[in-house]
Amino acid sequence: MENLDNTIGKPQSFYDTFERKPGKDKQIVHYCPGCGHGRIHKLIAEALDSLEMADETVFVSPVGCSVFGYYYFDTGNIQAAHGRAPAVGTGVARANKKGYVISYQGDGDLAAIGTAEIIHAANRGENMTVIFVNNGIYGMTGGQMAPTSLEGQKTATSPYGRDIADMGAPIRMSEIIAKLDAPVYVERVSVSDFKNINKAKKAIHTALKAQKDRKGFTFVEVLSACPEGWKLSPVDAIKRLQDVMETYYPLGQYKNELETRPTKAEPLPRPSDKDIMTALGVGDKAAIINVTDTFVKNFKEQRVRISGFGGQGVLLAGTTLGNLAMHHELAVTWLPSYGPEMRGGTANCHVMINNSVVGTPVVDKPNVLIAMNGPSLDEFENTVEAGGTIFVNSSIVDKKVKRTDVKAVYVPMTNIAEDAGIKKAANMVAVAAYLSYSKAMDLNSLIDLLKVNFKKKELVDANIKVIHAAKEYVEKNCM
């Protein structure tokens, strides 16, 4: 182990003069007489010195008395919102994967307002060191009750003493953190006397070294006096720290898996731009369908509503149609019904296709309705524009279209799909039937598209069979 005895003088990891500190005195810390923070800061700086970590460390200052940590530490510095230091530290650790993070927090910050952040940073095993300074009081805001204030302790917000039945018991964070799987090292120390300060120094050093070795999350709770908040003289405050605090919060190691825990994996190098583009599937691809200007120019706007049971592939029928339209150089939108609507058992989608610009993607008044089940026909029949076409899945829907001003095309979609060997392909029958009947887009282009989009040859072949069966049925029975 590195030399831990070099305690004389200002550590290298402190600034020589505290230029960020306002006021004339740039040599001493801003803490009150008898406060433990200055001592703890020094222990951290000494550990950073002996481990040569300061250059690669980002120190996260919390909200609380130690909000000005950045006055002192000659490291990278970032200051966090109240309780959020472990989340900010997570962001730092994930951005600078080869650096180190110290999240320095008080008891209000860590054990009250920031409970979620500390638990989850610990649970993820972030490669960071948390120094948790527990003095059982809110110092900065004027001596209010902390989650760690002891039973009966009088504070500005527990003026009659902390009543455990009403305000909860003082929370023991080290014990909680140690129960989680991920943390590798958890110890509670105290800066009460020479012996304990030495133990604190060793614990902080051990925790930081573990971080340097990429072992993961380390947590050191430091019991510390707050004479000002406790309304005691510095001498009496130390006595209370020893007699009362150290009794309720037992010192010692709560977890140490440094020997057995593997080092975290090195970050992978960033892929090349080409690999990123490939992963995203972007870039120029060969045209699948040859489209003429005349086709685009003469295209008549299709406002399609497709509706059916959840599980009938209604949404996929719509996206297939949309994709096909895009490959025909048409303007197209697809909009699903979503959320509770879908959970209710019916699904429907809107597909708008035209040859210029699609304004609204909402198909209020379709000129094509594909009703895959009875309720869909009931719901949307009356919305269809006069002269429009309704495709009915006659395998499931017994009733007939009541309207006389629209065309009705009955196709046993489910049966055709089953006969062709893919029960689930009723949606493909629907699309093929619509295209065969309307000739809005070339049916063969649908097959060309499937050949590119489906990876498995059997699936392509099966779908081609379905498409042909749908076409034959429509040509024979519906035209």
Next chain:
Amino acid sequence: MNKEFIKGNEAIVKGAILAGCTHYFGYPITPSSEVVHAFAQLAPKTGCTFLQAESEVAAINMVYGAAGCGVRVMTASSSPGISLKQEGISYIAAAELPCVIVDVVRSGPGLGNIFPEQSDYNQIVKGGGHGNYKCIVLAPNSAQEMCDMTIKAFDLADKYLTPVYVLTDGYVGQMMEPVTFPSEVKKVERKDWALYSDKASKHNLVCTIRMSAEEMEELNIKLQKKYAEIEKNEQQYEEVNCKDAEMVVVAYGITSRLARTAVEELREKGMKIGLFRPQAVYPFPKDRLAELANTAKVFTALELSNGQMVDDVRLTLNGKRPVEFYGRMGGVVPTHKEIVEVLSSLYKKHLA
């Protein structure tokens, strides 16, 4: 063919990664979840870091931490989640960190429902969290713009050192359209103010506290100067048939798509009506809108809200022209017929 038929929410993610975004911290919420799904899916294949945070609050603070380290970073959420993030966004604005936040707006207040609304306008455009800050807010109305504006958002964030929103809604997020993606991945330069966990950057400080009133005012003045610069440079809009319009409809996001169809139909019926679409809602495109008041006689704001953007229209026109408002709430999207009726009756009221 270099297009992909893709959902707006997914186009955001591909756009972000092409913009050089390497970090995503988020929490799932409908109707923004495709963003978080797509990033989780693509992150390991593209060398990006994805983390599902324990809360919206944690997620935005992770963004703060990573942004402080100079990487391009983003998060996405929907209205109630954005409310939770506001604390962190105030800190990000104060620390002058660049990041991109996507808000796929849903219906509120409260838990509301997952249908589209534009009721986050005030909390997004007017600041939202505590303090004197604003964020740049881009408002796409198509899947293509979801991609393009996400990329632009990263550039603006770095240029002005500020959080930038992509403000959208359940419809634009869920809607699929053809999108052409750029054919390069942007390079991100080292930032001289950021923390890289190295010797060269260790004297940098990311901090939002200013102990004296004078210093805090100084930071505030600096921010206001930045916003003035943004208002001068970054107004962005699209207009359809506005030049000779007597009535100008003002709408952004999904509402502008609905309005466009209605406006075109009413034009065919002989009404001199145009559509003005703010593509950025902060800075609001007030210069051009004010100019249109020289020719147009009446303005109508259409929103899926109780009337939030309309305040910016009124401020811009400053009483020079009457401003009408029509909005639906709760996730109700007005039908085409409804919009046509509303606009034609307002047109007749003012111009017949």
